[in-house]
Amino acid sequence: MKVLAAMSGGVDSAVAAARAVDAGHEVVGVHMALSRSRAQSRTGSRGCCTVEDASDARRAADRIGIPYYVWDLSEDFHDLVVEDFLSEYAAGRTPNPCVRCNERIKFASLMDRARLLGFDAVCTGHYARVGTDGPDGGASLHRSRNDAKDQSYVLAVMGPEAAARALFPLGEFADKQAVRDEARARGLGVSTKPDSYDICFVADGDTRGFLERHLGSAPGEIVDADGTVLGEHAGTHGFTIGQRKGLGLSRPAPDGAPRYVLDVDPGARQVVVGAAELLSTRVLVARDVVSFEAVEAGRTVGAQIRAHGEAVPGRVRAVPGRGTGDLLEVELERPIRGVAPGQTLVLYDGDRVLAAATLERRA
Known part of the structure; x- marks a missing residue:
């Protein structure tokens, strides 16, 4: 296949690209320039799309032996992720910008461009697995073998069509050190680079300060x-x-x-x-459902509301179009705290993603 490898400049995406080459694919690396101020420097593990990141991605691509390009997606990122983040907080909601970035940038804007250029798939360094046990043999999304790094939660909004065109070579790794060890063995200089964390466009980690500067x-x-x-x-x-x-x-x-x-x-x-x-509630109400397979009322599921939270056992109480408008309702076996409108709800069957939705309220 002709594969476009998204290269952030970190160790995960570099190893993923290298593994795509090993699998026999024709691979081209691309670094998504998402920041409007790319002259900034990285501060430890904070920030993204810096000069250092683009340079690290280029060196990794050279070492792997693949063509490398930088695509400016900063306007898309600002309009579809940053502005959404600000408007959601202004409305009293709690968004997850990583979910929106995966949905609207990495598996919408990037994948659309890849398709127009004739690529068959997009490869990333996410920790998740794609299977073929969806309805009618379609694509399914599963948790990574590495529970601590699993990113199926933030990827669930991509839906089955995008999943069918995605490669996640790191999904089978049991731990992050094994990825670093492989990067070192391949001679990739990013093998010891710190993981990024927090909100990538809030480089100093001060989310409240960022909101005050933009919302007044x-x-x-x-x-x-x-x-x-x-x-x-x-x-x-x-x-x-x-x-x-x-x-x-x-x-x-x-x-x-x-x-x-x-x-x-x-x-x-x-x-x-x-x-x-x-704060406690046992009933979750969500909208904007993205399904990997049909979820009927009465089905037992695992419900997760945070990227690295626990999937709490529950039962689907109502589904969209069945007297609830466009709302999905899930009743949990035990109460949970801190449910906020705007958070992402992901439903699991074991390690398989069933659906994702945006929490509207707790009942």
């Missing part, structure tokens, strides 16, 4: 569940449901217990806080 100040009240004013804030976009730290409250709860954010209301400019037990 909109002061309001912090209240308890009864409406009693406990303090003030500079903007609801600085808070997310389940948050405990950084509330800025000087008055402790009557029982001395910590307070958590229970609700964010941008319209009223209010942040509601309260006891931890008020």
Whole structure:
């Protein structure tokens, strides 16, 4: 096959590209320039799309022996990921930008360009596995063998059509050190490069500061569940449901217990806080469902709401088009905390992804 290998400049994508070559594919490397300010320098494991990353990707491609190009996708990334991140927080929701990047950039914008240029598949360094046990022999998406690095959660929104055109050579690796060892054996200089983490376009890790710089100040009240004013804030976009730290409250709860954010209301400019037990829910309601296979009401599933969280056993209570409009409802076997609108819900059957959706509310 003719394969386009997305090369971030890190060890994972470099080894993935090398393995695609070993598999006999005709491979071309491409570095996605996503930042509007690519002259910036990397700070440890923070940041992305820096001069260092592009140079590291080029050196890796040269070592592997494949052509290498840089594609400027910065406008797409800004419009489809960064602006979505800002608008979601402004609306009192909690988005996952990694999910949006995979959905809209790596497996939409990049894959569309690859298809137009005649490539059969896109190869990335994600930790996940693609199978052929979907409906009618179609593509399926499975967890990686490496549970600690598994990225099936953030890839679930790609859907079966994109999965059928994706290669994830690292999905069978049991641990990250084995990937680094292989990179070292291949003579790839990125073998010891630190993993990137946090939100890639918030290079200093200060998400609240980033939001304040872009969304400005909109002061309001912090209240308890009864409406009693406990303090003030500079903007609801600085808070997310389940948050405990950084509330800025000087008055402790009557029982001395910590307070958590229970609700964010941008319209009223209010942040509601309260006891931890008020965060618990057993029913998840989601919209914008992307399915790898049909999920019927009554089916037992594993429901996961965070990239590295636990899949909690549950049962599908309602599916879109069955009297619920476009909503999916899942009832969990036990309550969980910190469910926020805007988060991604992924449903599993064992290690196989069934569907992904965007959480609307907790019931």
